[in-house]
Amino acid sequence: MRSILLLTTTLAVTTYAASAQEVNVVSWGGAYEVSQVEAYNKPFTAETGIKVNMIAADNPATPLKAQFEAKNITGDVFDIEVSDAIRLCDEGALLEIDPADLPAAPDGTPAAEDFIDGALLDCAVANIFWGTVIAFDTTKFEGNAPSTAADFFDIETYPGKRGLPKNPKRTLYLALIADGVAPDEIYDKLSTDEGVEQALAKLDTIKDEIVWWEAGAQPVQLLADGEVTMATGYNGRFFDAMVAEGRPFEIIWDGQYMDMDMFVIAKDSPNPEEAMEYLKFATDTQRLADQAKYIAYGPSRKSSAALVGMYQDGKTEMGPHMPTNPEHMSTAVMDDPEFWADHDAELSERFNAWLAG
Template sequence: MHRSLILAAVMLAAPAWAQQKPLVIVSWGGDFAALQDAAMARPFTERTGHPVRFVDTDDPAGMVKAQVEAGNVSADVASVGQGAGMRLCEEGDAEPIDPSRLAPAPDGTVAEDFLPGTLTECFVATDIYSTVIAYDAGRLETPPATAADFFDLQRFPGRRGLGRTPQFTMELALVGDGVPLDQVYDVLATPEGVERALAKLDTIRDEIVWWEAGAQPIQLLADGEVALAHAYNGRVFKAAQVDGLPLAILWDAQMLEVEGWVIPKGAPNLEAARDFVAFSTSPEVLAHAAEILPYGPPRRSAQAMVGNFVGDGTTPMGPHLPTAPDNMTSSLFVDPAFWADHETELRARFTAWLGSE
């Protein structure tokens, strides 16, 4: 089926919506909401005539829950992380997602086209981003090849940038210590695994520069304060491709996170919300979004549709995405259920380790 026909198949006629109030999308603001507006909301309005309004917050899931519990829902769609989507669904705060309402892939499939865990009862993914090992390619004579190299100060001298948080940091330590990716959370769930992660961090402790905001590891690399850093893939891409810094990504042990839509229970524009979710998660729209920012599409068919970076029109975006086949071969999906169960205890132990001599 032709792409335009696929998109048209999931849309309702527009005229009846023209007099309705705007579709309200709760999102994070900044570049991410701008991406959602450019790739999804504005094209949706152009196709349907239905206006869209964004509401920015640093906690979309919290806003949804508060509105549902108060019985005063103004949000129609919300952008939330996978774990938050799971909780909203479990607690009855989100509408179910009907896969039959979503746009099919070119081969006609829907659910099968989504990567595992990206289409659930009340949540449909829009993008996958990752925390990666970034390094100064102009400083290291030999590029690192595995997560273990992050901890090898002899072969790869220089300080290391790490987020001051147990999440991501402890997983990286275990992978760097030889734990297979598919066993990381089983190991980290044990007291022995926690101590193993901290012992690995001890091997580079004196060379760690801790960061707390996403822009910091890029600045640390740019200033030469660290040679390698754990950083968000989108920020590394911008620094290298837009700002011209000599930074590169080691995709080994990248830590993937999923963002997507939920429809709040009692959304005032329920049918329009369902149609927006269908439109914005079609393979074609997801592929275009990945051309704006390097967040991978959660649908297999969309990956092959991704073209060049819109910022310069010439850089192929496919290889820069976390979901590129070559980049996915050694990756870890961050487990939100694990962190919901273990974050309190792991944060306490990690904080105690930070404060010890």
């Protein structure tokens, strides 16, 4: 009997080790993925022995929704935006996450008190704050550099093509900011027909000069190739191009659009236990601070802020490059996930009709 029990236990352990010692993480690729591999994945594997398979997507919410609808989940942890996390949680695609299961801060502060407001949802845990910002090629505007969102729309003073994302969320707001609307009035405006028309009319002034992008790496490449002189894009991507690659770019922080990225676990994921271990590890205080060594995104935990120091080059102070730097917040527009959960379909339809017109 004892030998049978030992054999059964051995087989169970062997089967678990052979089949479950990995986790599939779907993220955004590029410099952002590199920061996650260095700050999260390598130390996680070193500590647990669990292999991390990184899978890049232009928007990880898209394959997550497709896999859920097809009842064929292949990813475990997905890195998605807040509005997508809310919608997919409501649709039953995600596992609920108890904040009590997350690691406390080093001083013992519970996770529920340590994460920044809005960073914990029923099915999601935020890892970073990031901004959509304007960047320009300094060699194109020597002696007369743009500095505001309005300058992005001033083709006469600052000539050249403009790179913009092909979606309403990070395009309509910028047009309103450039047209003089205050950051705290953006969503009130976009909830009215008149406000949407105002934004589209502003976009009309540069429509012929716009090069549309759909993936995070594209605006950096558009600038680098000289196809545009200004582009909006993710601040961490521009930082990587400027500091790691030495590109002659500069960021305009006026009217940045601030958002969070969140880790979620797909319901019926192939490795749910490993997925939860990864999520807990990657969102502890030290790991979130470590990510800031590799990319200019702000950690979502209060206790991480004091641990953010230098870039991996050992000479670039990260604070001035963070979207959460107080100097960058005065004209920032914070993402309103509830607004977009309610209005995304409607505004996408109007935006696409404008594009086709």
